Amino acid sequence: MIGVVGNSWTLVEPNLPTIDWTCPSGIIDCNKKDIIFQNLAEWEFYDPGPFSGRNSSIYWYDKGIWKLARLAEVAEEFGAPDIAQTMRNTLKGYLEELLLAKVPNPWVYEPVWGGVLPQDSLLSFWIDYGSGWYNDHHFHLGYMLYCIAVVSKADPQWGINLKPRIVDLLRDIVNPVMDKYFPATRHMDLFVSHSWAGGLFSGSRNQESSSEAVNAYYGTYVYGLSIGDTHIADVGRVLLATEIRGAQKYWHMKSSTTIYQSPFKDNTVVGILWEDGANYGTFFSGDPQDIHLIQMIPFSPISETLLSQDWVEQQFPVLERTRTKGWEDLVTANQAIIDPTNAWTNAFTVSFGAGTTLPHTLYWIATRPSNGPGQRCTKTYPLIPCTGTCCPDLVSVSSAGLSDGNYAYFKKDYRILFQNPSRGFNVAVLSVPLHNVLKTTTFDTYGDPDASKAMLTYIQSLSTGSLVLIGVQDSVATPVSNEVLSALTMLGAKLGGKIAFRDSYALIGYKGQNVLQEVLKPSGQGPAVASNQFNCL
Numbered sequence: 001m002i003g004v005v006g007n008s009w010t011l012v013e014p015n016l017p018t019i020d021w022t023c024p025s026g027i028i029d030c031n032k033k034d035i036i037f038q039n040l041a042e043w044e045f046y047d048p049g050p051f052s053g054r055n056s057s058i059y060w061y062d063k064g065i066w067k068l069a070r071l072a073e074v075a076e077e078f079g080a081p082d083i084a085q086t087m088r089n090t091l092k093g094y095l096e097e098l099l100l101a102k103v104p105n106p107w108v109y110e111p112v113w114g115g116v117l118p119q120d121s122l123l124s125f126w127i128d129y130g131s132g133w134y135n136d137h138h139f140h141l142g143y144m145l146y147c148i149a150v151v152s153k154a155d156p157q158w159g160i161n162l163k164p165r166i167v168d169l170l171r172d173i174v175n176p177v178m179d180k181y182f183p184a185t186r187h188m189d190l191f192v193s194h195s196w197a198g199g200l201f202s203g204s205r206n207q208e209s210s211s212e213a214v215n216a217y218y219g220t221y222v223y224g225l226s227i228g229d230t231h232i233a234d235v236g237r238v239l240l241a242t243e244i245r246g247a248q249k250y251w252h253m254k255s256s257t258t259i260y261q262s263p264f265k266d267n268t269v270v271g272i273l274w275e276d277g278a279n280y281g282t283f284f285s286g287d288p289q290d291i292h293l294i295q296m297i298p299f300s301p302i303s304e305t306l307l308s309q310d311w312v313e314q315q316f317p318v319l320e321r322t323r324t325k326g327w328e329d330l331v332t333a334n335q336a337i338i339d340p341t342n343a344w345t346n347a348f349t350v351s352f353g354a355g356t357t358l359p360h361t362l363y364w365i366a367t368r369p370s371n372g373p374g375q376r377c378t379k380t381y382p383l384i385p386c387t388g389t390c391c392p393d394l395v396s397v398s399s400a401g402l403s404d405g406n407y408a409y410f411k412k413d414y415r416i417l418f419q420n421p422s423r424g425f426n427v428a429v430l431s432v433p434l435h436n437v438l439k440t441t442t443f444d445t446y447g448d449p450d451a452s453k454a455m456l457t458y459i460q461s462l463s464t465g466s467l468v469l470i471g472v473q474d475s476v477a478t479p480v481s482n483e484v485l486s487a488l489t490m491l492g493a494k495l496g497g498k499i500a501f502r503d504s505y506a507l508i509g510y511k512g513q514n515v516l517q518e519v520l521k522p523s524g525q526g527p528a529v530a531s532n533q534f535n536c537l
């Protein structure tokens with residue numbers, strides 16, 4: 001090493017990222033786009049709930065709202081602004097609670113080291129992964145900054161009005177103001193070209209998740225874009241480029257690397273990088289899938305720049321050969337970079353954890369450049385209000401008993417009609433011919449001895465010709481009571497008397513007329529889906 005003396009240093013990042021909000025390749029296959037949208041629409045009214053407060057993890061909460069923010073962006077990209085706005089409205093309320101300190105465990109300014117942290121994290125190192133000791137702040141805030149950016153993009157004035165609060169959070173990890181209250185870059189070490197995650201501890205500095213560090217500066221970048229603040233955007237973009245360069249050099253081990261030697265470099269990925277060494281492991285697990293995927297989460301548009309295909313071509317076979325069970329959803333997203341065809345199939349067979357969803361994973365898979373060249377599918381999914389005398393709508397009911405998914409979905413052209421179904425017979429009454437929701441209710445005949453009689457009274461009160469949708473969630477009391485059987489018969493049902501414990505059952509029918517469609521699936525044989533296309537003659 002050669003010492004150099006000078007009055008200033010100039011950092012040059014030759015490859016600034018060009019990706020901002022969307023995956024640049026887009027979706028080629030319109031059929032897959034339809035499937036993604038159908039799954040996306042089911043999340044319109046997803047509610048992560050408020051931050052619960054005392055001793056709670058802001059990291060895990062931010063991951064939960066981040067997945068809603070990503071779906072809102074996909075909905076916007078798909079030309080479904082109504083769904084995107086519903087999701088953003090949910091985000092906005094919870095973000096305001098956090099930013100305006102309306103939660104039991106608010107952020108506070110800590111003057112000794114100059115930072116913002118959850119109040120309770122000062123009480124114990126074990127709260128929120130040592131946040132009170134300045135551990136992992138960029139990991140935690142990156143998810144939230146992205147959520148703020150998504151809301152601000154659609155409502156820039158909201159982001160500008162709350163800018164003083166937002167920038168105080170931002171300055172904890174990236175200080176675009178350069179004053180005495182916060183360090184310039186708490187985690188980023190510009191000399192080594194990557195961040196260190198460890199806080200106020202003796203010994204070697206370290207960083208585990210290089211990809212969550214990337215996510216922090218990506219959130220900074222798009223927040224600046226969302227409110228038209230070019231300075232914040234530029235600072236975020238430069239640090240984003242630096243972190244990606246460092247991650248690819250020190251964490252992504254290609255066979256050509258001269259930094260590491262075999263057999264260590266044969267693992268293809270570093271789990272934890274220290275100032276004086278590197279580990280193939282994590283702080284929480286030694287399982288290969290955890291080691292590999294902690295360097296990839298969260299999968300977002302910027303991941304396309306971070307996770308190069310030539311590295312994944314070496315990395316993924318090592319993961320497949322050595323991994324155990326777990327993180328199957330993320331393994332599928334990893335696979336998609338080099339094998340989107342099989343990843344698409346696999347996505348429908350895995351369960352999804354706290355940080356992602358099926359529609360977002362399908363979007364990631366369908367936008368991989370490895371899908372090959374082709375014309376981008378430009379189909380959009382706007383909500384077209386029907387105000388005439390005829391509405392050509394596709395109406396459907398999906399029912400899943402406890403053993404088959406435990407849900408009930410009511411949809412019109414894939415938009416959710418019934419927001420909060422629960423155990424029992426869920427009933428929606430639609431207007432004719434516009435097919436708008438008039439009222440919804442649930443009769444829990446399994447848990448309420450009076451529900452059967454109440455259901456009969458309710459159906460009897462409807463006018464002849466009323467359009468009624470029914471979907472069972474979890475289970476109903478069986479054998480079906482005479483009152484319930486009578487109520488279903490009024491809608492033209494033929495299978496009501498055959499419903500057994502935890503069966504899936506869906507019906508669309510007019511009161512006093514023949515049923516349009518009725519589907520019964522025994523428990524363990526999958527969901528029941530009833531649908532009807534209302535056409536204009």
